[in-house]
Amino acid sequence: HLIWFNCLILVGSGSSRCSGRVEIYHSRTWGTVCDDGWDMSDAKVVCRQMDCGVAISATQNAHFGEGSGQIWLDEVSCSGSESSLTQCGHGGFGSHNCEHSEDAGVICSDEIRLVGPGSSLCSGRVEIYHSRTWGTVCDDDWDMSDAKVVCRQMGCGVAINATKEAHFGEGSGLIWLDDVSCSGNESSLTQCGHREFGSNNCYHSEDAGVICSDEIRLVGPDSSQCSGRVEIYHSGTWGTVCDDGWDMSDAKVVCRQMSCGVALSCGHRPFGSHDCGHGKDAGVICSGSNFVLHYL
Structure with a gap:
């Protein structure tokens, strides 16, 4: 599995568009990043660069498997506000004292975010990223099994409430999902049953949300x-x-x-x-x- 975005990819065993071993493209070659000094500020930049919402975890010790070939970056030091990983401080391309057993990775919030008035990292209107556009989820059949998946996906503990009727305010633009039906065991909301993306009979007054146990x-x-x-x-x-x-x-x-x-x-x-x-x-x-x- 391999996803490319702005000269950065997330790859490896168990990876997805928004989680995996971090690899960057330099001198016409893909290479990995060493986990020395790797932390949430660095992961935050990667997740932003991939347009994957918030950073859930900065993984170390080749969590997504060992890469091969070049190790391009070591001692990465981001403030968290940079727009790309290569803008962060580092020891110079190719300069490192690492093995691939130290390859760094990220787990982002996997194309999902919680927004709206009164929202926080772990509560808000559910929006998902599809076809390079953020959109909402309709509350038809929205229940605690669905909220459970969202809270797990966001790294926010257990689901407290599956909110309906735009509890966190009405979104705008597209309504991506309707008739969502999760068992509660899925790792991401888009793995649950639902109509085709964009197929719905809803208004934003029906936007779904969640309240999780707030970390x-x-x-x-x-x-x-x-x-x-x-x-x-x-x-x-x-x-x-x-x-x-x-x-x-x-x-x-x-x-x-x-x-x-x-x-x-x-x-x-x-x-x-x-x-x-x-x-x-x-x-x-x-x-x-x-x-x-x-x-x-």
Whole structure:
């Protein structure tokens, strides 16, 4: 599988138009990028360059398989605002100390975005990219199985709500999908059953949306949608929450965020700043609007 765009391709095992091993074209030869210093700022540039929405993950260690031939870039350092990867800082074409076992890759939001008034990275009107144009999805038969696929595709945890009737405002232009029918296990919305692209009997007043669990998940041996170890998604990586100062007010926020309780607010140290080990990971048990605190 190979996709070309602006002298950049995403290739390898399991790749798609918007995910794969990053390869660039230089001196009439395709070559890979080393993962030294590879991070979400770099992935953000690639996803923008490919017109693939937001960056979900900056993969390392040849996640999409090892390339061959040239390794063109090493020590890539993007601010995240560049329009192409070659505009970012790097050690010079062909200058590296890497093997193909270090080939870098990206996972983008796969031709999907969440937009509209009140939207965020993990909630909004669903729009997909097809034939170089963004368009909306009609809410006919739109349900939680469909929302589940979108939330997974966006790296946003579980689906909280499948919104209808332009909950996040009306889109404009094309309505790409109608009568979407997902099992909930698909990796992207376009893999679900639907009418042909552009075939619909809808108006933008019927634009579909989703509310996901906003980059939070509850996991562990005995976890469920409403109980488990609290993990959050930040800078392309899932991580835990330390139980220092963790109390019922914090648990209430999590339960509400997961649609399992009521909402309060709380503060935290900067991301990654802690004096904890994973033996102090915090968790919650929620039950509707009732919940108890549980330390894992």
